[in-house]
């Protein structure tokens with residue numbers, strides 16, 4: 001069925017905002033974009049769904065999340081990063097079942113749908129995330145994680161992740177979700193993955209022609225571990241009797257030596273990178289997931305976003321998990337990002353709101369290698385779109401839609417979410433889940449995480 005969606009504003013991202021604009025959707029695709037008057041004349045039989053004083057945009061692209069960790073929102077308010085990770089791993093493995101992780105990932109999907117996020121680059125350990133993403137109707141790349149700081153574990157870990165990836169790949173095709181959901185692989189981070197495992201997984205990503213994502217250059221403790229084998233991660237590895245020989249260089253140089261950069265990886269965080277690192281990243285075609293709120297919450301610092309953008313790197317915005325953020329709200333993330341960098345660099349002209357909207361749509365799509373399908377409202381692209389209410393007390397009056405969304409808005413202004421032509425959210429209801437049931441299930445999961 002062909003339907004016209006219109007609103008006071010249409011923000012195609014690849015073209016200037018259009019007043020009284022509309023987009024025509026047929027099945028899973030965008031058939032036409034233009035003024036409502038024009039498109040009405042062109043498609044006289046198509047019903048019109050008008051959102052009134054609202055803006056229609058392409059769906060938001062969250063390039064880094066951990067849906068399965070939704071149950072940990074507000075549970076790990078431990079400021080020390082290494083201890084935070086250790087606590088998270090322990091609580092997850094000792095207290096939560098695979099059903100709990102599925103509940104957790106389902107709630108994460110509901111939060112994303114309500115926030116107008118239509119595509120996620122999610123790193124996942126459990127297979128629950130893939131399951132929830134398939135059910136949700138959302139689009140995404142699921143980067144299946146692998147861990148293994150022991151060099152001797154590298155071959156077995158590689159075989160295990162390879163088998164898992166083949167099984168999951170088959171499952172995606174079996175359920176017919178291959179147009180929406182893709183697999184990637186994620187060797188977790190330099191302090192949890194041995195050099196040999198990194199090299200082997202990079203090879204595997206070539207062999208399987210899948211994308212690779214890695215937590216990279218996130219903290220000072222990671223810098224210390226790689227420079228001279230000191231700091232909290234070094235101490236933790238020592239305590240566990242795991243040998244680690246510091247390569248004596250930056251994380252990016254280390255990845256270059258291991259052949260990881262040849263896979264043009266998606267690198268998450270990149271807080272501690274310098275100009276030399278950025279030049280290496282540019283040369284390799286690596287992409288960056290910038291997570292400003294998560295980095296700030298841990299006190300990790302401010303990633304050199306403008307230097308990376310000036311160098312021509314593809315950078316998208318990620319919320320990271322709600323265990324550190326504590327919310328999956330890309331509008332808030334974009335506002336925080338703009339304000340943070342403008343304050344730090346004492347430059348009020350660094351970002352305009354249209355550039356921030358591009359960062360959470362088209363730039364994110366590029367980072368996930370999905371720009372041929374999504375990221376803008378253009379003919380032939382997938383019908384992934386959202387509508388944002390501009391009639392609320394906190395965003396009225398408005399004189400420019402991008403300013404209203406980025407500087408006055410939040411995820412809660414989203415009133416409509418569609419992925420591949422399927423309505424996932426409207427009139428306050430998520431269509432792909434029984435939200436009340438998932439919230440009830442989360443109460444059971446939450447009980448297990450209460451107490452030391």
Ligand SMILES: [Zn+2]
Pocket residue numbers: 064065066123215268320321
């Ligand atoms: Zn992360």
